[in-house]
Amino acid sequence: xxxxxxxxxxxxxxxxxxxxxxxxxxxxxxxxxxxxxxxxxxxxxxxxxxxxxxxxxxxxxxxxxxxxxxxxxxxxxxxxxxxxxxxxxxxxxxxxxxxxxxxxxxxxxxxxxxxxxxxxxxxxxxxxxxxxxxxxxxxxxxxxxxxxxxxxxxxxxxxxxxxxxxxxxxxxxxxxxxxxxxxxxxxxxxxxxxxxxxxxxxxxxxxxxxxxxxxxxxxxxxxxxxxxxxxxxxxxxxxxxxxxxxxxxxxxxxxxxxxxxxxxxxxxxxxxxxxxxxxxxxxxxxxxxxxxxxxxxxxxxxxxxxxxxxxxxxxxxxxxxxxxxxxxxxxxxxxxx
Amino acid sequence: xxxxxxxxxxxxxxxxxxxxxxxxxxxxxxxxxxxxxxxxxxxxxxxxxxxxxxxxxxxxxxxxxxxxxxxxxxxxxxxxxxxxxxxxxxxxxxxxxxxxxxxxxxxxxx
Numbered sequence: 435x436x437x438x439x440x441x442x443x444x445x446x447x448x449x450x451x452x453x454x455x456x457x458x459x460x461x462x463x464x465x466x467x468x469x470x471x472x473x474x475x476x477x478x479x480x481x482x483x484x485x486x487x488x489x490x491x492x493x494x495x496x497x498x499x500x501x502x503x504x505x506x507x508x509x510x511x512x513x514x515x516x517x518x519x520x521x522x523x524x525x526x527x528x529x530x531x532x533x534x535x536x537x538x539x540x541x542x543x544x545x546x547x548x549x550x551x552x553x554x555x556x557x558x559x560x561x562x563x564x565x566x567x568x569x570x571x572x573x574x575x576x577x578x579x580x581x582x583x584x585x586x587x588x589x590x591x592x593x594x595x596x597x598x599x600x601x602x603x604x605x606x607x608x609x610x611x612x613x614x615x616x617x618x619x620x621x622x623x624x625x626x627x628x629x630x631x632x633x634x635x636x637x638x639x640x641x642x643x644x645x646x647x648x649x650x651x652x653x654x655x656x657x658x659x660x661x662x663x664x665x666x667x668x669x670x671x672x673x674x675x676x677x678x679x680x681x682x683x684x685x686x687x688x689x690x691x692x693x694x695x696x697x698x699x700x701x702x703x704x705x706x707x708x709x710x711x712x713x714x715x716x717x718x719x720x721x722x723x724x725x726x727x728x729x730x731x732x733x734x735x736x737x738x739x740x741x742x743x744x745x746x747x748x749x750x751x752x753x754x755x756x757x758x759x760x761x762x763x764x765x766x767x768x769x770x771x
Numbered sequence: 772x773x774x775x776x777x778x779x780x781x782x783x784x785x786x787x788x789x790x791x792x793x794x795x796x797x798x799x800x801x802x803x804x805x806x807x808x809x810x811x812x813x814x815x816x817x818x819x820x821x822x823x824x825x826x827x828x829x830x831x832x833x834x835x836x837x838x839x840x841x842x843x844x845x846x847x848x849x850x851x852x853x854x855x856x857x858x859x860x861x862x863x864x865x866x867x868x869x870x871x872x873x874x875x876x877x878x879x880x881x
Contacts, residue, residue, distance in 0.1 A: 586846060629841065636844030640814070644844060 448752040470518040520547040550605040572612040615656035635662035661767025688755035696762025814843040822857035
């Protein structure tokens with residue numbers, strides 16, 4: 435009880451809305467260009483930093499009915515150009531292939547947050563192989579976005595589990611073989627870096643150069659872009675910070691690095707996030723914290739109203755400092771130079 | 772309580788309490804030399820600073836420049852090599868004084 439109280443006091447010190455007011459910034463939504471759908475919390479991995487708390491024992495899955503509702507929203511709204519499919523490992527939802535194929539038929543740009551290793555591990559519950567994924571992605575022109583926290587084994591395995599680096603390399607090789615990362619093919623493979631600990635990412639441009647050189651030199655691998663993402667001080671990563679007694683220190687680091695131009699470009703201004711059970715949120719982080727849009731009358735995919743949603747007040751909290759620190763952070767990497 | 776407390780680094784500027792003008796000159800110089808891109812990148816400067824932090828054992832600087840190296844994109848191998856350079860230089864500086872010992876031995880007729 436006392437611990438909760440102390441935590442609440444600490445959170446109050448890190449008030450994002452206060453900083454916005456001090457910086458004379460207002461951040462209303464601009465549009466809804468992307469529908470990000472989190473279709474399962476199940477994952478073949480259990481990463482140290484995971485803000486979703488995903489693992490092989492999670493069972494939450496988006497139903498076919500909700501998948502169809504999401505597809506209906508995409509069909510009815512040409513303004514929504516992208517569907518960003520995430521999880522967990524989204525490929526472990528039984529309706530994943532259907533969602534990708536149908537979204538492509540609607541002419542949408544499909545992005546998948548693919549953890550690389552699921553291709554090798556397969557579905558640990560049903561024992562179904564997932565080795566078809568690289569070819570499936572290529573055939574559907576999916577933009578593949580994959581976490582690879584470092585170009586070396588040590589940091590990658592420390593964050594994502596023993597053996598993950600080698601499996602990721604094997605999986606990247608399969609993606610390269612079907613044309614991913616090759617400029618001529620037009621198939622996009624983006625990698626995502628996030629720090630292994632309580633520090634901010636290095637410059638995206640510098641790290642991309644390192645990744646490209648090292649992955650090519652050591653493994654003959656190619657990819658398109660590197661996105662750097664800041665660790666969000668929520669769930670597993672927050673627990674890690676608290677265990678080490680560095681939560682306040684990390685929050686201060688994020689607050690001191692507050693960058694107004696990164697704030698202007700935060701992803702929640704042009705994206706909506708849908709949970710496996712169809713609830714609507716400003717972003718994946720708010721989703722994991724249960725902070726649904728329109729607190730008084732929360733929305734789901736069943737009563738999706740574009741005009742009302744684009745005029746909503748985005749819900750901000752202390753974790754939002756993670757998106758506005760330094761060069762900023764979004765699902766598409768750094769926001770500003 | 773330890774003699775060196777990590778949080779005390781945040782009080783560094785207080786050293787200027789009685790001579791703020793000198794401290795300001797120091798910080799301006801320090802930030803220009805260490806914290807900016809120049810002929811050397813910030814990544815290279817952070818590695819040099821990490822090596823010196825070990826050469827002149829400074830707990831504050833080791834904490835600060837371990838983070839600075841990571842935030843400027845250095846990897847653990849590069850950071851470890853940097854402190855080996857510092858350690859090798861320190862050993863070399865000690866050992867090269869052996870020449871003075873030899874000179875004295877020679878003077879002593881040994």
